[in-house]
Amino acid sequence: MQSIYKKGHSDGAPSRFKKGRSDGTATEVIMPKVDMVMDEGAFVEWLKEEGDHVKKGEPLFIILTDKANIEIEAPADGILAGVKAQPGDTIPVAAVIAHILEPGEELPAGVKARPTVAPRADAPSDDGTAPPSKLAPSTAEGAEPGKGKVRATPVARRMAAEMGIDLAQVTGRGPRGRIHKADVLAFARQQQGTVHPVEAAAPVAPVLDVPLPDARKKEVVPLTGPRKIIADRMTYSAFTAPHITLSLRVDMSEAGRLRGRLIEPLEAKTGQRLSFTAILARAVATVLPRHPYLNASLGGEKIILWDDVHLGIAMSVEDYLIVPVIREAQDKNLEHIVAELGDLTERARARHLTPGEMSGSTFTISNLGMFGIESFTAIINPPESAILAVGKIVDTPVGGEGEIVLRPMMNLTMCVDHRIVDGAAAARFLAELKTTLENPYLLI
Amino acid sequence: MTESLLHREEKNENGKREISYLEAVREAMVQEMRRDPQVFLMGEDVGVYGGAFGVSRGMLEEFGPARVRETPISEAAIAGAATGAALMGMRPIAEIMFMDFITISMNQLVNQAAKIHFMFGGKASIPLVIRTPAGSGTGAAAQHCQSLEAWFMNVPGIKVVTPATPYDVKGLLIASIRDNNPVIFVEHKLLYRTKGSVPREPYTIPLGKAEVKREGRDLTVVAYSIMVPRALEAAEQLSAEGIELEVVDPRSLKPLDRETIVRSVCKTGRALIVHEAPVTGGVGGELAAVIADSEAFDFLDAPIRRLAGRDVPIPYNRTLERAAVPQVEDIVAAARALAQEGT
Numbered sequence A: 001m002q003s004i005y006k007k008g009h010s011d012g013a014p015s016r017f018k019k020g021r022s023d024g025t026a027t028e029v030i031m032p033k034v035d036m037v038m039d040e041g042a043f044v045e046w047l048k049e050e051g052d053h054v055k056k057g058e059p060l061f062i063i064l065t066d067k068a069n070i071e072i073e074a075p076a077d078g079i080l081a082g083v084k085a086q087p088g089d090t091i092p093v094a095a096v097i098a099h100i101l102e103p104g105e106e107l108p109a110g111v112k113a114r115p116t117v118a119p120r121a122d123a124p125s126d127d128g129t130a131p132p133s134k135l136a137p138s139t140a141e142g143a144e145p146g147k148g149k150v151r152a153t154p155v156a157r158r159m160a161a162e163m164g165i166d167l168a169q170v171t172g173r174g175p176r177g178r179i180h181k182a183d184v185l186a187f188a189r190q191q192q193g194t195v196h197p198v199e200a201a202a203p204v205a206p207v208l209d210v211p212l213p214d215a216r217k218k219e220v221v222p223l224t225g226p227r228k229i230i231a232d233r234m235t236y237s238a239f240t241a242p243h244i245t246l247s248l249r250v251d252m253s254e255a256g257r258l259r260g261r262l263i264e265p266l267e268a269k270t271g272q273r274l275s276f277t278a279i280l281a282r283a284v285a286t287v288l289p290r291h292p293y294l295n296a297s298l299g300g301e302k303i304i305l306w307d308d309v310h311l312g313i314a315m316s317v318e319d320y321l322i323v324p325v326i327r328e329a330q331d332k333n334l335e336h337i338v339a340e341l342g343d344l345t346e347r348a349r350a351r352h353l354t355p356g357e358m359s360g361s362t363f364t365i366s367n368l369g370m371f372g373i374e375s376f377t378a379i380i381n382p383p384e385s386a387i388l389a390v391g392k393i394v395d396t397p398v399g400g401e402g403e404i405v406l407r408p409m410m411n412l413t414m415c416v417d418h419r420i421v422d423g424a425a426a427a428r429f430l431a432e433l434k435t436t437l438e439n440p441y442l443l444i
Numbered sequence B: 001m002t003e004s005l006l007h008r009e010e011k012n013e014n015g016k017r018e019i020s021y022l023e024a025v026r027e028a029m030v031q032e033m034r035r036d037p038q039v040f041l042m043g044e045d046v047g048v049y050g051g052a053f054g055v056s057r058g059m060l061e062e063f064g065p066a067r068v069r070e071t072p073i074s075e076a077a078i079a080g081a082a083t084g085a086a087l088m089g090m091r092p093i094a095e096i097m098f099m100d101f102i103t104i105s106m107n108q109l110v111n112q113a114a115k116i117h118f119m120f121g122g123k124a125s126i127p128l129v130i131r132t133p134a135g136s137g138t139g140a141a142a143q144h145c146q147s148l149e150a151w152f153m154n155v156p157g158i159k160v161v162t163p164a165t166p167y168d169v170k171g172l173l174i175a176s177i178r179d180n181n182p183v184i185f186v187e188h189k190l191l192y193r194t195k196g197s198v199p200r201e202p203y204t205i206p207l208g209k210a211e212v213k214r215e216g217r218d219l220t221v222v223a224y225s226i227m228v229p230r231a232l233e234a235a236e237q238l239s240a241e242g243i244e245l246e247v248v249d250p251r252s253l254k255p256l257d258r259e260t261i262v263r264s265v266c267k268t269g270r271a272l273i274v275h276e277a278p279v280t281g282g283v284g285g286e287l288a289a290v291i292a293d294s295e296a297f298d299f300l301d302a303p304i305r306r307l308a309g310r311d312v313p314i315p316y317n318r319t320l321e322r323a324a325v326p327q328v329e330d331i332v333a334a335a336r337a338l339a340q341e342g343t
Helices: A138-143 A154-163 A181-191 A225-240 A253-270 A276-290 A334-349 A423-438 B021-035 B059-063 B075-087 B099-113 B149-153 B166-178 B227-239 B258-268 B283-292 B295-299 B318-324 B328-340
Strands: A027-030 A040-046 A059-064 A069-073 A078-081 A090-092 A096-101 A243-251 A296-299 A302-305 A311-317 A320-322 A363-367 A386-400 A403-417 B017-020 B039-043 B068-070 B091-095 B129-134 B159-161 B183-188 B195-197 B211-214 B219-223 B245-249 B252-254 B271-278 B305-309
Touching (some): A154 A181, A154 B295, A225 A320, A253 A276, A253 A334, A253 A423, A276 A311, A276 A334, A276 A386, A403 A423, B017 B021, B021 B166, B021 B195, B039 B059, B075 B091, B075 B099, B099 B129, B129 B166, B149 B159, B149 B183, B149 B252, B149 B283, B159 B166, B166 B183, B166 B195, B211 B227, B219 B227, B219 B258, B227 B245, B227 B271, B227 B328, B258 B283, B258 B295, B271 B283, B283 B295, B305 B328
Parallel strands (some): B039 B068, B091 B129, B129 B183
Antiparallel strands (some): A027 A096, A040 A059, A040 A090, A059 A069, A078 A096, A243 A403, A296 A302, A311 A320, A386 A403, B017 B195, B159 B252, B211 B245
């Protein structure tokens, strides 16, 4: 395959921007890779127009990732030319979307302005002649040994076989296109219905032919960026996964006592306050491995049961829902979870989380207790199979041993994907979670 | 001899006794010699002078010249005499002052000590320990700095032990002395002054039992001897970058604890092998083959890589000496690159 790293780079460091030719100075502008699991980016808009003079470092264009619009800076001083990307295009990482020219310089041969797709190497150019063969990317490929064979690590091959994935379909991001585990997982996530950027082009909801109300408009907000992603995912989940909802109340007396006893020592160790969410996270991570279908993803004709519990904790930051992930939570003790949750929360508020830290969960907890919400239902965060909605702990009269007593009670509501989780299976999980929270010493 | 003569003791913050690697070697020898009259020490300058590194200081006074024996400067004689003594029922500890000169004792060790048990149908055994300081970092140049452990791994009948910490060196040396086979016990010169908590009472660590010195999810570093503390320091630095190394110390190269290494690589999917000896024909190649030829293969998410000494005699110049073998920063760079490959 053609390397994206071309001549003119003696330092060997991968840079986003490459000199296009050794005999000229045109700088390629490419679709950058801003996230570890990014194959392609959705192009939002140019901040400059063809022919504009741009300065190195000033914002040049905007792309959309799973979580945010990201401004990309100009890689060099010069004149923007040969602009290819159009708003709404989905463009592979490292693809050239424009050039920056020095005054008087022309575009490299073979580059034409504003084609919506890159010209195919074998297609005749507009004037009817074939492009000069020395510029055709296929010449480099022909000479490479092992061409046509898939390069993949052993674990990538094994996982692909287990998941029924054809490695030829997977984009490898290792050296010389080698496919690693992360590439297979990214591909699997796409296959399982995480909304693919190309699919996202479809309208979120069918546009109904219903007249809008006759009212004065305060503002019209375009559905883009994180809000569009949330809309896509929730629509996908709500209309593909048949949700069923179960709920029960948990007596949090002992969990409260445990929290009271541990709050100071854990704060001394971690600098973070032990929250009920952290106790809940620890309990879920402990119980979940015994209920594999609740830590699972449905993809095509396969149900993937995850060994790791990547626990998503839904949070609201600046009006957007984000889900930071505690990875491999099954192996983490309470101290670890307190420290990590505190760190994720602080950095989420400071908007310092990377996209990788906000994706890839296998189960999600959503707690609205702090708003006084006593119980609610949630929509499953695809491609997960369940979400746990947590309410406020409320002192509630409950009956027991012939008398009515006040207990701190908490509502847990779980929504599960009924395609792969039956009501009884969900009930067993919820019951074990209740037992664990009411006797939190089981967590030791 | 009183305990206080043995070494200056310090307590760490947990109230545990801390002694140096060198003191732990001495304590293991002293305790075994007190326990078993068949155990004795022989070597160049091990008596009055206390050994080139002071390991046996004070032992002549306690045990006398019959059990702390000075030898001529002849490694062939030391190894031959020790092999003969072992054959006759003694349990000798023979010190080769620098591993470089184990070359001179090779015939006795390889053709005699390693073979006798087998050639006599199991009727004789050679409970012999060859203690020998190896490694560079002291500015002692090409003939006093080598790490020759790989040679002995290739000789059936010989065990090879490469301890990295004061705790390990004591337990492994006692286990080696009690073992009925020839053991090449490789001490590292730069580790002699390192300290760690060591129980006062005798204890053994089984030969062939690796230890996970640090747990991590991203990359397995298999390292032994001086490369263990260097790998741990590298792990500390990379942890700040979010890369978690798992450091596995085989502790004995032969027998080798394949299971612990393989289990770790199954977990992390990536393996970096680090040693001081030159890379070509080194232990790293064997360890890489063990990993590739195991169930860990199906979990590998990157090539197995080796970071080892360059294929040069150790230079005298300090800068070049340092450049010839892996340092902490080299481990950091290699581990980072491997952990990020394809991610």
